[in-house]
Each structure stands twice: as C-alpha cells, then as structure tokens.
Amino acid sequence: MGKQDPSRTIKSRVSALMNSIKRGHSDSEAPQASPSLKIARYNLVLMDHEGQVVWTGEWDAGGEFEFGPRHSLRIFCEFTNHSKREAEIAEYEIELMSEDGLVVGRFGNSFGDALVVDPGQSKVLTGQWQL
Amino acid sequence: MKFGKNGEIGNDNAIGLIGKGVEVSGDIAFSDGLRVEGRVSGSLVSDGGTLIVEQAARIEARVDVGICVISGTVEGNVTAKSRVEVHKTARVRGDITTPVLLVEEGAVLNGNVGMGSQSGSHLVDSTLTSDEEDQVRVKGA
Numbered sequence: 001m002g003k004q005d006p007s008r009t010i011k012s013r014v015s016a017l018m019n020s021i022k023r024g025h026s027d028s029e030a031p032q033a034s035p036s037l038k039i040a041r042y043n044l045v046l047m048d049h050e051g052q053v054v055w056t057g058e059w060d061a062g063g064e065f066e067f068g069p070r071h072s073l074r075i076f077c078e079f080t081n082h083s084k085r086e087a088e089i090a091e092y093e094i095e096l097m098s099e100d101g102l103v104v105g106r107f108g109n110s111f112g113d114a115l116v117v118d119p120g121q122s123k124v125l126t127g128q129w130q131l
Numbered sequence: 132m133k134f135g136k137n138g139e140i141g142n143d144n145a146i147g148l149i150g151k152g153v154e155v156s157g158d159i160a161f162s163d164g165l166r167v168e169g170r171v172s173g174s175l176v177s178d179g180g181t182l183i184v185e186q187a188a189r190i191e192a193r194v195d196v197g198i199c200v201i202s203g204t205v206e207g208n209v210t211a212k213s214r215v216e217v218h219k220t221a222r223v224r225g226d227i228t229t230p231v232l233l234v235e236e237g238a239v240l241n242g243n244v245g246m247g248s249q250s251g252s253h254l255v256d257s258t259l260t261s262d263e264e265d266q267v268r269v270k271g272a
Contacts, residue, residue, distance in 0.1 A: 042231070061231050062179070062198045062213025070219070070236040076246035077230070124246050 018088050036068040037131070040099040044077035044125060049090040049114065055079065065083040069131045075107075088114040094127035105129060153188055165201070179212060186220045199229075210247065 091110035107127035146164030188203035219237035
C-alpha cells in the first residue's frame with residue numbers, strides 16, 4: 001500500500017471543510033416555507049396626504065379560508081363617497097385579518113396625484129398578494 | 132356553518148349533493164350549500180350559500196352564489212358575493228365577478244375577473260356612519 005501524498009490529504013480535508021461550511025451557510029439561507037394565512041375579514045383604509053386615516057371599512061369574506069404559498073389572492077374593495085363634497089384619497093391599504101381580528105397581511109398603494117371621488121361616486125381599489 | 136381547507140363544510144347535513152354519475156339540467160336554487168360531483172347545466176343560484184365544484188364535476192351554467200369553491204370544470208359566468216376559490220385542478224371558462232379571488236397554482240382560468248357593479252361582500256363595519264360621512268376629509272376642507 002502506497003503512502004498518501006500529505007499535500008493531497010490536506011487539500012481534501014480543506015475541501016471537505018469548505019463544503020461543510022458552504023452547506024451550513026446555504027442551509028441557513030434556505031428559504032423557510034411560508035406558512036399559510038387564515039383569512040376571515042379584510043379592511044380598506046383610506047388616507048390623506050399626511051397619512052391620516054380618513055375612512056375605513058371592514059368586510060366579511062364569508063368564513064375563514066386558507067391562503068398558502070401556491071396561491072394568489074386578489075381583493076377588490078369599493079369605497080362610495082356618501083358625503084356632499086368630493087373626497088380626495090392620497091393612499092390606501094387593504095388589510096387581511098384572521099378570525100380573531102389580527103392583521104395577517106397588508107397591501108398598500110399611493111397615488112401621485114390624489115384620487116378624487118365625487119359625491120355619490122364609487123371607486124374600486126384592488127390588492128393582489130402571493131406568499 | 133364552518134369551512135375548512137378547500138371549502139370543506141363542517142356540517143354535511145346542511146348541504147345538498149349532486150353525486151358522480153348524476154346529470155342535472157335546469158335552474159337550481161339552494162340555501163346553505165351544494166356539492167357537485169356530477170354534471171349540471173342551466174343555472175345555480177343561492178343568496179349566500181356555498182357551491183363546491185368537485186374535481187370530477189362539470190358545470191355548464193351561470194353561477195350566482197355566496198361562495199364558490201372550484202376544483203372541477205366550470206363553463207359559464209361565476210358571480211360570488213363573498214369569494215371564489217379556484218383550486219389547482221380547476222378549469223374555468225367564463226367571467227368571474229367577486230370581491231375576493233383565490234387562485235391556486237396550476238388552475239386554468241379563461242375569462243375576465245372583476246368586482247362588478249352588483250358584487251361586494253357584506254360590509255360589517257365602517258368607522259363612519261352615513262350621517263357622519265360628511266366628515267370624510269374633502270378637497271379644500
């Protein structure tokens with residue numbers, strides 16, 4: 001049996017060590033499977049230019065449902081301006097809520113020029129999510 | 132009535148069933164829930180009930196319900212007051228009108244999706260009552 005070349009042995013040990021470090025590193029960076037969200041209700045929050053909440057509405061999704069990593073979810077919320085003057089919306093948020101009222105997800109959007117909703121008019125605001 | 136994963140309904144007594152091998156043609160109205168495993172053509176209507184279209188089911192009908200959970204084939208427009216779930220085995224050809232749409236990867240959808248003018252799930256609360264809605268900050272206020 002021939003003697004092993006010491007430089008080769010060191011190289012292979014270093015290589016094994018590097019592989020183990022790389023494996024450990026990539027394990028720690030591996031994406032965690034996103035847990036599913038249980039959604040029962042959702043909110044529409046309208047804000048002005050200063051980020052002040054000017055109106056909120058809460059809707060019932062008709063019972064709790066599960067929103068998982070392989071799903072895409074789209075929600076449409078409708079705001080109707082029942083006041084006698086035009087309403088100006090600078091940004092909005094749609095909040096997803098669990099049955100016990102916790103906010104489990106949030107989608108927002110803002111308008112460069114404020115969105116103006118005339119009296120009696122409605123505006124549909126949409127949010128789309130993927131986990 | 133309690134809903135579980137994929138629209139399972141906890142209380143099976145409350146729902147009707149159109150089983151495998153059954154073909155129904157006409158207008159169907161139901162109250163709490165209907166599970167379809169067979170074929171239906173015509174219309175399926177419910178005020179706030181849940182329609183579950185199983186994987187083997189084929190529906191060629193107008194659907195207007197509270198909640199619609201689809202795993203099978205649907206040809207026709209679907210309107211739901213609360214939500215529509217389209218699962219991975221589903222094939223839908225038609226427009227979907229609903230405030231909440233959940234689509235699972237793998238599902239096939241051919242049609243438009245929108246909220247529509249008559250749709251909109253139940254608004255359970257708003258921070259302002261109609262009398263107070265003049266308080267919505269208005270332009271120039």
